[in-house]
Amino acid sequence: MSEALRLDGIAKAFNPGRPNEVTVLQGASLTLAPGEVVALVAPSGAGKSTLLHIAGLLDTADAGTVAIAGQDLTSASDRARTEARRRDVGFVYQFHHLLPEFTAAENVILPQLADGAGEGRAAERAADLLGRVGLTGRASHRPAALSGGEQQRVAFCRALANAPKLLLADEPTGNLDPATSDVVFDMLLGLVRETGLAALIATHNPELAARMDRTVTLEAGQLV
Secondary structure: OOOOEEEEEEEEEEEEOOOEEEEEEEEEEEOOOOEEEEEEEOOOOOHHHHHEEEEEEOOOOEEEEEEOOEOOOOOOOOOHHHHHHHHHHHOOOOOOOOOOOOOOHHHHHHHHHHHOOHHHHHHHHHHHHHHHOHHHOOOOOOOHHOHHHHHHHHHHHHHOOOOEEEEEEEEEOOOOHHHHHHHHHHHHHHHHHHOOOEEEEEOOOHHHOOOOOOOEEEEOOOOO
8 A cells, every 4th residue: 555645636615606605725635655644734724624524534525536545535425435434544633522421441442343343352452552552550431530631542542443544633632731742642653653554633733743754734725
């Protein structure tokens, strides 16, 4: 597989054809190689989240193509997009969005069960991932009993549970204090490096961006 992600000529506008039309993306293009960690930087409202949603098949572009792991999914059916998203893409958001009624381990197990894994194998995978981020002793705790940094580490593990080829993260440490953010980002970067997947990580933090392989900036709807 030569490319984990290819975006070519992505365009997106909201309220097209109306007086309040807002053009967010205008021919944005980007390629990520397997194992590459790229920072996505832009001011708030510039379209970072929209770009990530299109890259992760959660939204569709008005024009352009999206390919993940070498497969062009631009015109794929909803079912094919859902399968590709579940199989090949992991998501991490600023807020963890963990299921509150389930333990940390169960939050990592559930996406694996949805992808057809057996319970035993899913539990082993969850234990391994949680152990890598120092949460072995917290695996049986529900989210409300975890700190913000611990919750986000669980969210990282959940995103990687199905061994995706591409990780998309939208300000993954933006809801944490600076000290916790640094620790949690170290763990995220370590997990990504260990697994060798490609990652596109949106951040406002220049120090975090500098620790990635390269930085792309969203300017006037294009990636530079």
